[in-house]
Structure formats: structure tokens, C-alpha cells
Amino acid sequence: MQLFIIFLLVAVHTVAAVDFKALSTFDGTTHPAPCAAVCTGVTSGNDWKKWDAADYMYTYVYITGCNFVAPPTVTATLYGNIYPSTPPPAIITGDIRANYFSVYIKGHDTYRYRRLMWTATGFNCN
Secondary structure, three states, rough: HHHHHHHHEEEEEEHHHHOOOOOOOOOOOOOHHHHHHHHHHHEOOOOOEEOOOOOEEEEEEEEHHOOOOOEEEEEEEEEEEOOOOOOOOEEEEEEOOEEEEEEEEOOOOHHOEEHHHHHHEEEOOO
């Protein structure tokens, strides 16, 4: 039992020791440090839609569960095998809001079933 308590104390201290600093924010607002939050996820891969522009696709990623109060900073990448003859596409984050963001990529036929792995960092209180 004592070993479990020691393990629990070390785990809590390790989590509490994480230092999150936002040097700048997407919308230029500032928030107290205890409000900092990191949220991450992976899309299903079936949510890409063809865009009117030549050979582009887009998807919306809904991040309501992250409880951000302002637009977060979003980083995204595609998951899946990349064939040697097909270089990976550029990923463009479009509209970023507190509850969703959009992503655009070029290569409709090649990448239409790829899953999007994303991380959003922001604030969940004012």
C-alpha cells in the first residue's frame, strides 16, 4: 500500500511539474497560465470532402470537447503510408475557432481516406 501511495505522489508531482507557456496566441489574447490546455485527436478518415478548387479536399474537425474559450493553435499531420512516388501534401489549416477548425490538402484521389492527427493548444478559462 505504501508503494502505491509513493507512486501516486510521484505521478501527481510529475503532472503538476509540466510547464506550459504560450508565447503568442492565434487571436492575440492573453489568459492566465492555469487556464492552459492541450487537446488532441485523430479523425476517422472518412470525413474529407471535395473542394471546388482543382484536386483539393477539406474537412472540419469539431473540438467542442476541448472547452477552449478562444481559438487555439492547431498543428495537424496525415496518418498513413506514403508511397515513394507520392510526396505528402501540404496541410493548410483554414478557419480556426474555439470549437472547430478546417483543414485543406491537395490530392483528392491519393489521400481521401487518410486520417488526420491533430493537436490544439489554447486556454479553457479567462
